[in-house]
Amino acid sequence: MEIAFYNGEFLQEVDEKIIPIQERGHQFGDGVYEVVRVYNNKPFMLEEHLDRFQKSAEAILLQLPYTRQELTEIIDQGVKRSQEKNVDVYFQVTRGIAPRLHLFPNTKAVFSMTIKPSRPIDPAKKESGVAVLLLEDERWKNCYIKSLNLLPNVIAKQHAASRGCDEAILVKDGSITEGSSSNLFVIKDGTIYTTPATKGILHGITRLAVFQLAEKMELPIKEQHFTEEFLLQADEAFITSTTQEILPINKVDEFEIPTHYTITKKLQNEFLKLTK
Ligand SMILES: Cc1ncc(COP(=O)(O)O)c(C=O)c1O
Known part of the structure; x- marks a missing residue:
């Protein structure tokens, strides 16, 4: 009900x-x-x-x-x-x-x-990933506040959907901030990277869960600003949010991202155990 x-x-x-x-x-x-x-x-x-x-x-x-x-x-x-x-x-x-x-x-x-x-998550997306679109981050300076004002996020998500993508990944001054309704992680050479929890992003609770899991699983994880090019050269990438949990990324704009998802899958499995 x-x-x-x-x-x-x-x-x-x-x-x-x-x-x-x-x-x-x-x-x-x-x-x-x-x-x-x-x-x-x-x-x-x-x-x-x-x-x-x-x-x-x-x-x-x-x-x-x-x-x-x-x-x-x-x-x-x-x-x-x-x-x-x-x-x-x-x-x-x-x-x-x-x-x-x-x-x-x-x-x-x-x-x-x-x-x-709970809104179901498409198992195909969990398994094979989602496409994302890079867009300029047009939001204000206090994105750590979970404000009811979601207009730039709503518009970005709509742009992404109109291009057949599931999420918009936002870029400010050459650095990736986060998704329109998610945080972003990139994996390169075994290390997991995500944007630092500054005032410019929402400090996601699923993001925090990923930090706790990575620590438990002894996976190196770092908060670091990074560029679109870094994302495009990722070994794996994924987004996180309360309602989307952990979803791999398979495409950024028109560029394919590798789809072995070795570390992403391990994190998804551990997350599943946490929420069982
Ligand atoms: C802009 C933005 N970033 C990140 C997130 C992920 O936060 P959480 O994991 O707490 O759901 C959300 C969730 O709605 C969001 O709207």
Whole structure:
């Protein structure tokens, strides 16, 4: 069953039309969000997601309307109500409902959430990889904030799809930052490389899981800025995100990437064990 929660209440239907016109999330994108995947009734890396949620809220000077304990309980309750074992939980907090003025209103922040069965990942993509398109990163300087403002990401993803690609890989000042909704990893001569967790990328939770797995598996992993050419010469490359998990890359623009995926497959297998 699909579940929705808005401003303190569970709703009858996910599609219930209840967002007030003067909701600042709707009018300004004035809020932040998270997405957590639940495997077998257990939210994966929930504490890390809640840490990032808190950091994102603090970065936009927004006070969360619930304590961490309360957030955990609302999520748990929602998952139970859904009666599903494997779900995607999206939750956001906005600066509330107030007359349309740029200045922060004196209102309480509003928390909302949807819970739906996990979007399946195409097994062919897990196995054989996805094509990606290189595009300029046109976003702001604070991409570490998981902001509701996703316009450049949405447009980049759409451009990629219109060229038959699954993801847009963003490039800023000659360096790759990340995907439009994923982090990027490149493997060269046995070492795994990814862009450093600066303010210019989202500090992905799946990215963090890959670091933990690499450490456990004694695979060398490095945070380093790199160029499009480095990606094109990769032995393997993959993207990560909560809903896409670990997906190999088989093509960058019109260039093929090797498809043996030796290390990527090992990481996928270990990730599967973590989430089983
Ligand atoms: C821009 C961007 N980078 C990276 C990620 C991956 O983050 P996570 O692994 O926490 O889902 C996402 C996920 O939505 C994203 O939107």
